[in-house]
Amino acid sequence: MFLVGPCSTILGKATGLPIYQLLGGKAQDDIKLYRAISQIEPSAMAANLASYRAEGYTKFQLKVGADADSDIARIRLCAAALKPGDVLVADANTGWTMHEAARVVNAVRDVDVYIEQPCPTYEECLVTRRRTALPFVLDENIGSVHDLTRGIADGAMDVINLKISKVGGLTKARLMRDLCIEAGVPMTIEDTWGGDIVTATIAHLAQSTPADFCFSATDFNSYGTKDIASGAPKRVNGTMRASDGPGLGVEPIMAALGTPVLVI
Numbered sequence: 001m002f003l004v005g006p007c008s009t010i011l012g013k014a015t016g017l018p019i020y021q022l023l024g025g026k027a028q029d030d031i032k033l034y035r036a037i038s039q040i041e042p043s044a045m046a047a048n049l050a051s052y053r054a055e056g057y058t059k060f061q062l063k064v065g066a067d068a069d070s071d072i073a074r075i076r077l078c079a080a081a082l083k084p085g086d087v088l089v090a091d092a093n094t095g096w097t098m099h100e101a102a103r104v105v106n107a108v109r110d111v112d113v114y115i116e117q118p119c120p121t122y123e124e125c126l127v128t129r130r131r132t133a134l135p136f137v138l139d140e141n142i143g144s145v146h147d148l149t150r151g152i153a154d155g156a157m158d159v160i161n162l163k164i165s166k167v168g169g170l171t172k173a174r175l176m177r178d179l180c181i182e183a184g185v186p187m188t189i190e191d192t193w194g195g196d197i198v199t200a201t202i203a204h205l206a207q208s209t210p211a212d213f214c215f216s217a218t219d220f221n222s223y224g225t226k227d228i229a230s231g232a233p234k235r236v237n238g239t240m241r242a243s244d245g246p247g248l249g250v251e252p253i254m255a256a257l258g259t260p261v262l263v264i
């Protein structure tokens with residue numbers, strides 16, 4: 001038994017439909033993926049960006065949120081490594097206080113970069129949002145329908161990260177996805193972490209989301225080294241597609257999952 005979107009999975013298997021059909025139908029073909037660039041020394045991050053670019057990625061999420069001076073260098077060096085059409089997001093993962101965030105957004109105001117989740121609280125992020133003209137992403141502060149509707153009402157962000165398991169599974173994520181489309185807020189469709197099964201779940205929600213509102217998505221299974229399900233999406237040139245098979249279209253590799261912790 002596996003516990004990712006189980007109700008949707010069972011409904012898909014019972015009806016013979018892929019989950020993306022149950023979530024509204026196919027709304028795009030190739031789902032564009034981002035690559036996270038781990039936080040290390042600034043010039044090494046720019047080199048990593050270039051190597052991921054060579055693998056086909058065109059969207060990059062820099063992990064910043066350290067001290068403002070080194071983060072300014074990270075953003076500038078990585079922006080210089082981009083090609084036309086690439087997308088750069090500087091994700092502070094709540095790491096800055098408001099004065100540090102103010103220094104960074106002022107110092108990179110001439111750079112084509114998105115600023116993601118600069119500070120821990122919603123209120124601190126709102127202060128930073130009002131200090132910058134750069135496009136703004138909220139992640140850690142969007143965990144529920146309530147968080148989303150408050151953010152929409154406040155004009156607190158241009159994009160959100162929609163993490164499926166964090167918001168309560170596919171049914172809640174679909175509701176939030178549809179609210180985002182109504183409000184004009186594109187999404188990075190992803191999760192907190194995962195492998196083949198989570199990547200398949202992301203792919204189905206993203207496949208049923210119009211491309212204009214699918215800012216990016218994540219192929220978590222290419223970060224790991226162990227296959228835990230067959231039939232999961234595989235990245236091709238920086239994109240993926242959901243399976244057309246019933247349900248998630250994946251079969252868990254039980255031997256890879258190890259000894260069950262609970263059997264029902």
Ligand SMILES: [Mg+2]
Nearest residue numbers: 091093116139
């Ligand atoms: Mg983030």
